[in-house]
Amino acid sequence: MREILIIGIGAGNPEHMTLEGIAALNRADVLFIPDKGEEKAGLRALREAICARFIRKPDYRTVPVAIPRRAEAEGDYRGAVDDWHALIAARYRALFEAELEDGQTGALLVWGDPALYDSTLRLMERVAASGLALDWRVYPGISSVQVLAARHRIALNTIGAPVLITTGRRLAAGFPADQDSVVVMLDGAEAFAGIDPDGLDIFWGAYLGTADEILRAGPLSALAAEIAALRARARARHGWIMDTYLLRRRPA
Ligand SMILES: C[S@@+](CC[C@H](N)C(=O)[O-])C[C@H]1O[C@@H](n2cnc3c(N)ncnc32)[C@H](O)[C@@H]1O
Numbered sequence: 001m002r003e004i005l006i007i008g009i010g011a012g013n014p015e016h017m018t019l020e021g022i023a024a025l026n027r028a029d030v031l032f033i034p035d036k037g038e039e040k041a042g043l044r045a046l047r048e049a050i051c052a053r054f055i056r057k058p059d060y061r062t063v064p065v066a067i068p069r070r071a072e073a074e075g076d077y078r079g080a081v082d083d084w085h086a087l088i089a090a091r092y093r094a095l096f097e098a099e100l101e102d103g104q105t106g107a108l109l110v111w112g113d114p115a116l117y118d119s120t121l122r123l124m125e126r127v128a129a130s131g132l133a134l135d136w137r138v139y140p141g142i143s144s145v146q147v148l149a150a151r152h153r154i155a156l157n158t159i160g161a162p163v164l165i166t167t168g169r170r171l172a173a174g175f176p177a178d179q180d181s182v183v184v185m186l187d188g189a190e191a192f193a194g195i196d197p198d199g200l201d202i203f204w205g206a207y208l209g210t211a212d213e214i215l216r217a218g219p220l221s222a223l224a225a226e227i228a229a230l231r232a233r234a235r236a237r238h239g240w241i242m243d244t245y246l247l248r249r250r251p252a
Helices: 018-029 040-055 077-099 118-129 144-152 220-237
Strands: 002-008 030-035 061-066 103-111 132-141 162-166 179-185 200-206 216-217 243-249
Touching: 002 018, 002 118, 018 040, 018 132, 030 040, 030 077, 030 118, 040 103, 061 162, 077 118, 118 132, 144 179, 144 200, 144 216, 162 216, 200 220, 216 220
Parallel strands: 002 103, 002 132, 030 061, 030 103, 162 179
Antiparallel strands: 179 243, 200 216, 200 243
C-alpha cells in the first residue's frame, strides 16, 4: 500500500503552514509538485520555498507533476472536466507507481485548503478506483477565503445568516436573490463587473498572503472599473493573477 499525504499549504504565505502540515511534509519520502506551466510559475516557486524552509532532511526528493491544460468545454463543462480529471488521475497513478515503492509515502502540496475548489481529493478517489492500492490523509490549510476575511477584518456571514461560496462562472447569471453574502472564486472573466451593482459592497483581494497583495473594499458600483483596471495591470506585471472577493448586500 502506498500512502499519500494531501497537505494544504495556504494560499501564498509560507507562514500559514500549520504545524501538522509541516510534520506531514517531513514524513514524506517524495514530494509531488504540480506544475501548471509558465503562467503559474510563481505558484510553483511558493511550493518549492515551503519545502526548502520547512523540510529538515537535506536529501528530500521532489518530483514535478505536469498538469495538462483543460480543453475548452464547448457546451459540456462537466464532461470536459471529467476528461481532464481522467488524464490527471492517470498521470498521478503512473507517477505513484514509478516514484514510490510499496509502503512508501508521498505528499501533494495543495494550494489553500484541499476542501475548497480543488480536485485533488476527487483525483485520489479515481486513482484508488483504478486499482492501485492507495491510502491518503488530508491536512487542512488556510484558504484564500480565510485570508480575504482576515485582511478586510470582516466576518464572512452576517449574524445567523448563511454564506454562499461560488465561482465567477455562476455569479455571471446575477447575484443570487436569496443570499446576502457571496464569496466568489475563480473569476477570470470579471463577473463582478457584469452584474447589477445596486446595493452591493465588494471586499476584494488579489495575491492574498503574498508581498504583492492588493485589497479594495467599498460599493461595487464605485469599484468595479477600478478593480478591472487593477487586475489588468497586475496580470501584465506578474503574468498571472489570483483574486477572490466577498459581495455583501447592504441592509435595506
Ligand atoms: C482552484 S481554486 C483553489 C482554492 C484554494 N484551494 C483555496 O483554499 O484558496 C483557485 C482560486 O482560489 C482563489 N485564490 C487562491 N489563492 C489566492 C490568493 N493568494 N489570493 C486571492 N485569491 C486566491 C482565486 O479565486 C483562484 O481563482
